[in-house]
Amino acid sequence: MxxxxxxxxxxxxxxxxxxxxxxxxxxxxxxxxxxxxxxxxxxxxxxxxxxxxxxxxxxxxxxxxxxxxxxxxxxxxxxxxxxxxxxxxxxxxxxxxxxxxxxxxxxxxxxxxxxxxxxxxxxxxxxxxxxxxxxxxxxxxxxxxxxxxxxIECDSACAGREFSNLARWLGGSYVGSMESQDGELEFPLASGTSLNLHVSKEADRTFALSLVSLFNGVKTAMEMQEDFEAINxxxxxxxxxxxxxxxxxxxxxxxxxxxxxxxxxxxxxxxxxxxxxxxxxxxxxxxxxxxxPRASRWLQERPAANTTNAEVHLVRTTLAWITGIILLLSTLIGVYYLLYMPFNRDTLLYSNVKLD
Structure with a gap:
């Protein structure tokens, strides 16, 4: 594929x-x-x-x-x-x-x-x-x-594991523990210095947990990509x-x-x-x-546009009348000749009359 x-x-x-x-x-x-x-x-x-x-x-x-x-x-x-x-x-x-x-x-x-x-x-x-x-x-x-x-809802031991994974992922380290109130995260920065977070402090702990939540969420997204990779x-x-x-x-x-x-x-x-x-x-x-929620969309029926203008209508009407007059005259002439045709051998044969 x-x-x-x-x-x-x-x-x-x-x-x-x-x-x-x-x-x-x-x-x-x-x-x-x-x-x-x-x-x-x-x-x-x-x-x-x-x-x-x-x-x-x-x-x-x-x-x-x-x-x-x-x-x-x-x-x-x-x-x-x-x-x-x-x-x-x-x-x-x-x-x-x-x-x-x-x-x-x-x-x-x-x-x-x-x-x-x-x-x-x-x-x-x-x-x-x-x-x-x-x-x-x-x-x-x-x-x-x-x-x-x-x-993240876990105890101190679970939070310690999450902090260790976060530090390992960012190339840092986590020492101490939350139980002893001496847990410390150390991360190397691009400038060459390091940033230390003391998880015993509420502000540093909140920041670290937010970063852990973000890290876990992105990992979940990548795992979903692997699970649904074969679905088109x-x-x-x-x-x-x-x-x-x-x-x-x-x-x-x-x-x-x-x-x-x-x-x-x-x-x-x-x-x-x-x-x-x-x-x-x-x-x-x-x-x-x-x-x-998706609303159902129906195609509204629109009346056909009347594109026939007056000139086209006049031409069509004139042609219809002329055609009708020609057909009427042809019918009348045909009836006239049929009624007043002479009785001779040719006309009788034409009329399918059997002659002795």
Whole structure:
């Protein structure tokens, strides 16, 4: 079987909501990450720049099209042109899954782009509005939604094992234990320094558990890809979650993106949303998924259009009258000659009269 048909395509959607107030006002942005092998985003679209920013509705419509779902009918024509300049023109080449992750407490990812993308392409742009948008989906027959931020409910020993796995995955170490209140996570950073998290502190423990939940959720997504690899037709999978930690996010996202690149043979697309606001509305996700029951659509019967104009009707009427008059005259002439024909040998033979 062709690898492109069997491969379970993945789209990572990371929506970041910054809770820190920007000095020069709010500055929302969007970042599209494309895979190294399979391309879903155009190389250099003109829409993702400061002169032509996007709205949350346009970003949501872009995700809908990547999922193979029609964008909302309220999308203006100008927004449709922006989508056409962002996405590749092949409508049959779309990712088969979306991982939508909301990251709270992040401001700028530009310092970590090189470590995240490596050889991949990235396209960034501004978002002009701070409002929210809905990704409207219809039923489970098209999209299967799964959460990747399920809270971890385990005892101290289980949490210790999770922390050890997390440290091993990020190339760090975990020493001590939660029972003795001396558990410590140490992670090497790209700058050469290390970051230490004391799990006895509530803030560090919450951050570490959020990272563990994200790690386990992405592992579940990759395991689902392996389980359904042989299935050709199945609903698009939508994985949603929320990440509240930030300090190790750069390195964790780089490793997660690299793992997905390897698992899905480079057929990965990422979209990162950055929202720098401190209002209460910033606690709501910028892109919200709305599942609606599919309404039956019937084709309305329309009356046939009357394209016959007056000239055509006049010509047809005239031809009909002329034909009728000719037939009437022919009938009358035939009856006349039949009634008044002379009785001779030829006419009698013509009339099938037997002669002696």
């Amino acid at each position: 062709d690898l492109r048909v069997r491969a379970f395509h993945m789209l990572i959607l990371v929506s970041g909501l910054c809770l820190l107030q920007a000095r020069g006002g709010s500055s929302n942005s969007v970042l599209f990450l494309d895979g190294s092998e399979h391309k879903y985003i155009r190389s250099h679209p003109e829409t993702v720049d400061e002169a032509n920013p996007m709205s949350p509705l346009e970003v949501a419509a872009t995700v809908s099209v990547l999922l193979g779902v029609a964008p909302p009918v309220s999308l203006p024509a100008e927004s449709s042109l922006k989508l056409d300049k962002i996405l590749t023109p092949n409508p049959f080449s779309r990712p088969r899954a979306v991982v939508m992750l909301e990251v709270q407490g992040i401001g700028d990812l530009s310092s970590a782009l090189h470590s995240i993308l490596q050889d991949d392409s990235a396209l960034s742009g501004k978002i002009i509005s701070s409002g929210n948008a809905h990704i409207e989906l219809f039923g489970d027959d098209e999209v299967s939604q799964t959460s990747i931020d399920e809270p 037709q199945r609903p698009v999978d939508l994985f949603t979650g929320c990440f509240t930690g930030i300090k190790l996010f750069h390195m964790a996202l780089a490793r997660l993106f690299g793992s997905l690149q390897k698992t899905y043979q480079g057929e990965v697309v990422g979209v990162i949303l950055l929202n720098e606001q401190t209002s209460a509305s910033s606690m709501e996700p910028m892109l919200d998924v709305k599942l609606s």
